[in-house]
Amino acid sequence: MSNKEFYFAIIGHFDQPIFEMDFPSSEKKSKENADTRHLNHYIGHAALDIVDEYALTTPQMYLKMVDKFNEWYVSAFVTASRIRFIMLHTQRSDEGIKQFFQEMYETYIKHSMNPFYQIDGHIDSPAFEQKAVLYGKKYLS
């Protein structure tokens, strides 16, 4: 697969995705992805075991590439509160993904400080999505 494709998900403490986004994001793309997104769910969910194992053995938040299945690489980032960021990508770009994770981590921290947001709750915030789109364009293109 020559195109760069990314699927980003924030995974809560009960393995539930609390935020998902595809990059590059376009309406046509998202319609196509809606049908095949569950494949990404399966791959990302299966990678959580090795992410948890990494999280136990390494102090780093950014875990680089932790898994691979077919054309999909899986990179991960674990926050201090054990919220897991998963990125499925078709091409290696460790530095961009690292930057993206860092920025999204800050955005998530700010969002989680909202007293009306409950930890592990689904993130339904247009501002959060805009930030994700912005950082996606900046680091994942």
Next chain:
Amino acid sequence: MKGSTSDFLTDVQTVNIVIKQIGPNKSLPAYKRIVERCFRQNVIQVSENPRRLFHCKFVPSVSFTEFSELQQHRRVFGVIGVAFKSADEKTENQEEEEIVNAYNKLKNDHSNHIFSSRCIIIGAKQDEFNNIERHEKLCFPSLEDSLELESAIRELMHISFEKKAEIPCPTLPDETRWQAFELKTTKNYRKKCLGRCRKQHADFCLLTGLPQLALEAYEASIDNLKAASDYLWLAAAYDGWASTFCILNAEQSGQINSGAFHRVASMQTMFTIPSIEINTSNNNTPSDSLFVSNDSALSSPNGHKRHHSDEHVGRTSSPMSIQNGGIGGNETPRNESFGNESGIVSNGSNPSLKEEPKSQQKKNPISNFLDKNRDKPPKERVLEYYKNAIEEYTKFSFAGWLEYESVMRAIVYLTFEREYIKLEQFHRDHTGKYLDDNNDYMNHHMKAQICLNSAAMYKEIGFIRKQAFYARLSVLFELHVTEGKQRSASDYKTVYPILYKTLEGYGINLNESTEFSNQTIGPEKLQIKSLHEIFTAANRAGHTDAAIRHLCSLLQVYYPSLELSMATRLFEDLDNLVKTSKNVHQLNQTLSVEDGKIIIPSLQMTRFPMITNPTVLPLQSHLAPTIVQNQSQTSVFIYSPFAKKKPDNSLLWVTDCPGEVEISVKNCRGIELIVKELCLISDGINFESVQARLILPPEDQNSKSDGATIRLIGVPREAGDLYIVGYSCNVFGLHNECRFSCSSQKHTRLHVKVLPKLAKLHLECSLPRAPIDEFSDEPSAEAVVYSGQTFEHTITVVNDSDIDVKYCGVKVWQPTVQGGPALIKLIDVDEHLEGVDKGEDLSSFKLAANSSRELKFSIFGIDPTSTADDLSDEEKVLESVVPIATTHVNPNPEVEAPDMDSIPYTGRLLTCDFTVRYHSDVESKEDEFYERKSRLPIAISIIPAVTVSAWHVLPGDSPFSRYIVVDVTNSTEHDAELVYSANRRMNVLPKETCRVPILSPCCSDVAGGAFHQAKQRGSHMMQKIETERLRQILEAHVSKHLDIRWAIPSQKLEGQVPVGSLLSSVALLKQLVLPAISLDFVINGKQYVSEDDVTIGIGQNVEVDITVISSLPETFNGILSIDCEQEISHQLGSNPSSHLMLLAGPKKIPFSVEKTKQHKLQFNLSFIVEGSFRVRPQITPSPGQSALLPEDMFATPVAFSVSTKF
């Protein structure tokens, strides 16, 4: 698929023995039993020192036998045929021939490899089947009599071990196809032969329990094969070396149990297995016996717990527990772990548990040997050798499966090392290519097997999400169909258990109770998809019940998250499945699928419908019992609140009396929901629940209602504690049983105390029935009376049950009247039961079962305009303490709405109750009764006829009498005739009022200052009580004279004017008290009658003789004087005008009057101007006398009309 991932490793030291069922008669259970018994003999000890174990595996078939020269563990060393002879003698010969042929064929199939074989024949005698070699024949009359089977199997294993096979120069069967022609005289060929022979030698060493020798042989073969560039054999040698090292390492750390014996499954088997001797190859200790231990650990030694990578990796080695039976004398501490050789003990020795391991670090002899002879190879070398083996195998496409097995052995090694991150990476790097679509060597079935192996491996290390992923991947491969083929039900039967085991990986636990909270835990979309997949697999596999259960789980838990189209489709699927199902699916029962391998738990479908807020309702008021404590047995601690334990009467049901539970029912679907057979589930006592059928309307999205409230009915059939735990219903054609849950999501059960069966009374009345309260189904009655009328009626207390009533008390609740007769009065009921607290009951009696009792009562039409209940307490007090000479019926006219005048007053509806409380004659605790109450409300409509509208008190014809002037109003449309004061008559026109004067003597029973003294009492209540007492005395006195009867001849009605309101007026009654001092006037020698003006002229002398009469108990001394006031006009009132009155003689006259005596005084007076004058006497008490109150003195002012002419 391997039973465990570590089997990849242990297989390399295990010998294969094929066991098959042969002959015309087949018996699968018996065959499985024999296989199981053989399988228990999978390890024998062939040498004591060094300790050598010989492992065998009993399998129905062996794959990849073409590589048996390359890897000896793939070789078949023996075969066992299992036949069952029938009892039919006719076909005996033919059957024998078939069994012999089948056995020979089995041997011929493996003739190239096997060392020995056996034929087990069940149902035959030893002298039969002579066509089979005697030593190969194992005939047993029955399976139960085959006690020597185990020993025969072990003998076969020994033969397999001891057989000296002549090993030719090893080559693979088809090796010439890919090997170029090679001269046998070259040095390279010799090295190759040498290397291969050493490789085989190493294999045999490993197979015969000499791993340390195998390691050396493998090392030597690697050198030779590397030099000879014999890559396939080199790969096998690398693989062999690494595997042998892993086995040693794992055995040392106790991670595999290659030395363990299977435990005996039952006591029966244990006792029937005789001890056998182990003929070791290198020592002569025939007395050493082998016992099969049954005290090994219960847990599987292969079981693996998830360990984190940062956990301490090292494990202490477990020493062996072989005792040398006194020969060596070295007592090795016994290890209780099943993973080691705990099953082997010396003959007759008693394994003592007291002997603790002396050193945890003590290694087995093999390891010691290894450590002594060479340095321990680094662990990296093992992985490196595996990688070398894999790399060499890669060069030969036909050896793909060998390569894969080598990969898995490396993974097993990493599992033992707990290098999970490395493991995952290694697995990912090396297994990916097997699953690639371009890999044509492996078909989809093999790829599915690879995925399953990976899933099993991940499960062992605790990566359940990875396990779920690979298990699901294996299903995809398994269900892959080539063109022209279709998936069959058997395919889905194969994948169903695999899919079921993936649920845990996606966070689905079917054992958890599923509430209808809209929050699910875990990856919801994946969970929905997984459950839908497993539903589809179960459906297509023909597991209808399992499919229904999974579908219901999906709908129950994830309904709010499902799209409408999907939810509709699922409901249609459910409907179709239910229609195809023969029996009603029971959601409350566990399901067993695949011969019990999968147990699907029960399900509570609480979402359809949503039933919340269960509340147990008390029985209806006439059925609700109360527990009454016997007052005669009160505690001695009468003032202690702790001693008063009141029984809990909040919720009591009665046996055989229907009770109700209120619930809220809601349909969360967009279409109508039909719920059938909805009833309660109870615990504790026998309870019959009545089934209900509901048709719930679709949910209204706009309104957030909690649903409809309904009541479920049930009848308790015995006394005791009843617990209502849940409900059952039939919804979507499924039987559903659920527990009640409250708002805190915890299961709750409702407790109700059920009393024994009690008597039931009801009341019947001679009055007609009338509905009073729409919510009450109690009987009720009504009556219409004119005020002042009296009627007699009867009320009947009926006991329509089979239980006696030992106490029945009748009480009447009615509007309180403070004066005059009551509204309802029981007649001739003075009897009371003794020994029972009758309380406020008017009458009490016993009532036998199925009997009744009649009571008479009278209804009196009280004055409908006012009852004591109309007044507040404060108003009543005010009325009693404020002296009012004249009053009106309406005590508080300001409250009366002015527009009341526009509505004609036609009567008043009063309600009263007959209340019967009764105690059933049933067994109860000593100090308790079960009391029920039955009531009969009566609505009495009172129509005003002739009533009192006002009254006045005027002086009578003497100081000792008063005129009570009563204004009587005829409220009817007809002429009324009044009869009063015995024989006086008067006619009253319709709607007219007439004044009736009634002369009443003053009451001497009440002292003049009694009311004043009552007001001086210490408390308000005491004042009230004393005032009421005085009122009752006066009422009794006055009511004798206030007998006014009315009659309406045209309507043939008659009655008594109700004077209750008059008699309740304290102000009026006070006037009838004989005053302390009364004054009687005689004007110019003529008795003065009240309110008569005396006409005199200006300056005319008037003699006023005053008689002072005292009713005081003591002598009263005072001074009498007279005052004068002039009446100006009716509006302006009067002015003091003593200066217009001339007194001749003394102005003030002292007097002294004794009790009941009189004292006469005289004044002479004249007026100097014209006008109307009133002369009032004034009494001034002498010093030392108490002052007189206004009401203490009764004196009518004397009115004079003064004119110039007379």
